[in-house]
Amino acid sequence: MTDDVAPDLVEGDRVTVTVGAVAHGGHCVARIGGDHGWVVFVRHALPGERVTVEITERHRGHLRGDAVEIHSPSADRVTPPCRYAHPGGCGGCDLQHVAPRAQREWKAAVVREQLTRLARLTEDEVEALGVRVEELPGGSLGWRTRVRYAVDAAGRAGLLQHRSHQVVPVDRCLIAHPRVQSLDLLARSWPTESAIEVVTSADGEVSVSTRDAGGDAGDDARDAPGPRGVVRHGPAQVRESAAGREWHLPTEAFWQVHPSAPDVLCEVVLDMLRPAQGESVWDLYGGAGLFAAAVAGRTGGRAVVVESAPAGVAAARNNLADLRGLEVVAATVQAALTRRRLTGPVDLVVLDPPRSGAGATVVRTIARAGPRAVAYVACDPAALARDIATFRAAGFRLAALRAFDCFPMTQHVECVALLTPDGTDPTR
Numbered sequence: 001m002t003d004d005v006a007p008d009l010v011e012g013d014r015v016t017v018t019v020g021a022v023a024h025g026g027h028c029v030a031r032i033g034g035d036h037g038w039v040v041f042v043r044h045a046l047p048g049e050r051v052t053v054e055i056t057e058r059h060r061g062h063l064r065g066d067a068v069e070i071h072s073p074s075a076d077r078v079t080p081p082c083r084y085a086h087p088g089g090c091g092g093c094d095l096q097h098v099a100p101r102a103q104r105e106w107k108a109a110v111v112r113e114q115l116t117r118l119a120r121l122t123e124d125e126v127e128a129l130g131v132r133v134e135e136l137p138g139g140s141l142g143w144r145t146r147v148r149y150a151v152d153a154a155g156r157a158g159l160l161q162h163r164s165h166q167v168v169p170v171d172r173c174l175i176a177h178p179r180v181q182s183l184d185l186l187a188r189s190w191p192t193e194s195a196i197e198v199v200t201s202a203d204g205e206v207s208v209s210t211r212d213a214g215g216d217a218g219d220d221a222r223d224a225p226g227p228r229g230v231v232r233h234g235p236a237q238v239r240e241s242a243a244g245r246e247w248h249l250p251t252e253a254f255w256q257v258h259p260s261a262p263d264v265l266c267e268v269v270l271d272m273l274r275p276a277q278g279e280s281v282w283d284l285y286g287g288a289g290l291f292a293a294a295v296a297g298r299t300g301g302r303a304v305v306v307e308s309a310p311a312g313v314a315a316a317r318n319n320l321a322d323l324r325g326l327e328v329v330a331a332t333v334q335a336a337l338t339r340r341r342l343t344g345p346v347d348l349v350v351l352d353p354p355r356s357g358a359g360a361t362v363v364r365t366i367a368r369a370g371p372r373a374v375a376y377v378a379c380d381p382a383a384l385a386r387d388i389a390t391f392r393a394a395g396f397r398l399a400a401l402r403a404f405d406c407f408p409m410t411q412h413v414e415c416v417a418l419l420t421p422d423g424t425d426p427t428r
């Protein structure tokens with residue numbers, strides 16, 4: 001097939017295309033039928049390549065597909081280090097076929113595109129931010145300290161296919177931390193389990209939890225029971241160190257997955273906010289209170305962590321009990337702000353929402369609280385860009401943005417954005 005045929009394509013059909021720009025979601029864009037033709041989101045490809053695409057999904061107005069034959073490879077193409085990273089294989093990594101430096105350029109292009117399209121910054125404004133994606137120490141493999149394996153009907157553990165609940169049995173996940181890879185979990189049979197979760201800490205501990213397929217832990221629950229149907233083998237808490245302190249964290253509490261991320265992100269947040277003695281801070285979507293600890297360590301002032309997950313709330317209360325002037329609010333950020341459990345004015349805000357972002361109501365309420373500066377830590381550049389648009393409409397400007405490759409081999413990127421009220425000097 002050539003690229004000038006009408007797109008009466010269905011799943012399994014093949015078409016040859018020239019691949020265009022990268023897009024948010026771990027794929028590139030190609031068009032069938034010229035500039036105004038159908039869009040195909042192509043995985044396993046690189047911009048500029050001529051590839052044969054096998055269609056995997058047809059939707060109203062666009063198609064999805066995998067590059068299954070590469071006719072003119074990009075100079076940035078490499079052989080994936082992982083043998084499960086291929087069309088129809090494991091969906092955990094999107095960019096194993098891309099050289100590490102080019103992965104970071106790919107992600108920077110996605111961030112720039114989201115800022116122009118969704119935050120509605122001009123090309124010049126985006127250019128002035130100098131967006132690039134910075135490498136973390138440790139290389140592209142062996143960084144993932146928290147891994148969730150799924151178990152198939154035959155009791156084999158593995159990872160999920162892209163956009164599917166289909167389990168791909170694997171004998172090794174190369175992005176998992178070496179301590180996770182050294183466990184024999186993937187060689188074993190799991191006849192009654194539906195998932196296996198592994199946590200390893202910077203301190204070297206390893207904890208494994210298994211989730212029972214029937215939701216019942218059974219008789220062999222050895223250690224402290226976790227949530228219903230979960231059996232933990234190993235410590236209930238792990239030790240981490242970050243922001244100049246030691247943390248004791250329940251294994252189910254959120255913690256940054258890349259071992260270098262907690263300290264790198266804290267340094268950037270401090271560098272952007274420049275906290276002054278006595279200033280107050282809100283750490284929203286605070287988890288164990290990582291950023292509150294970093295900022296309150298500088299200000300000595302009032303700090304509030306808002307976190308909705310019980311394990312995060314407990315971790316923040318236990319780990320930050322020494323910080324006088326710190327309060328942990330167990331609530332959703334929306335409820336804390338709109339039901340006035342948290343009222344301004346406030347000097348500094350850090351927010352680190354899940355992938356869906358904070359949303360317009362939360363952003364407008366933060367803006368009304370009159371902070372001098374906001375550090376927005378974001379794991380999804382599209383949600384970040386939408387929230388930046390709301391901040392801009394509420395009288396804030398995007399003063400700086402840095403991006404980090406906290407998730408090498410995957411499409412994911414972590415950004416930290418500094419937002420300041422219009423007309424103020426962010427360097428003060």
Ligand SMILES: C[S@@+](CC[C@H](N)C(=O)[O-])C[C@H]1O[C@@H](n2cnc3c(N)ncnc32)[C@H](O)[C@@H]1O
Pocket residue numbers: 254255256284285286287288289290291306307308309312331332333334352353354379
């Ligand atoms: C990306 S994590 C960030 C945690 C922390 N800032 C850190 O870096 O360790 C997001 C946190 O927000 C919490 N969360 C999710 N939705 C929330 C909501 N609506 N309100 C409050 N917390 C929420 C999650 O439980 C999680 O701990």
